[in-house]
C-alpha cells in the first residue's frame with residue numbers, strides 16, 4: 001500500500017473520529033465529563049477502550065461501532081496492515097477504502113460474513 005495513500009486515509013480516519021467524538025459529546029453529558037477528565041490534547045487521541053463500557057453502551061450504538069472500526073483501522077495503519085483484508089489478507093481495493101476508510105475486509109469476505117451472520 002503506498003504511503004501517500006495511507007497517510008491520506010489516516011487523516012480522514014482521524015477527522016471522522018473527531019466528528020464522532022464531538023457528536024457523542026453533544027449527545028451525552030456523561031461522555032463529555034469523561035473526555036474532560038482525560039483532558040486530551042486532541043479528541044482523536046481518546047481511545048474508545050479507555051471509556052467505561054457502560055458509558056459506551058449508553059451512547060449511540062451506531063456511532064460507537066463506527067468509532068471502534070476507525071480505531072481498528074488506525075491500529076492497522078500503525079502496524080502496517082492497513083488495506084489488507086483482515087480475513088483473507090488480500091489487498092482491499094483503493095476505491096473501497098476511499099469510500100469506507102475503515103473497511104477492514106475485502107468485499108468478498110465482507111459479503112460472505114454478512115451472509116453467514118444472517
Ligand SMILES: [Zn+2]
Nearest residue numbers: 085088106109
Ligand atoms: Zn478478504
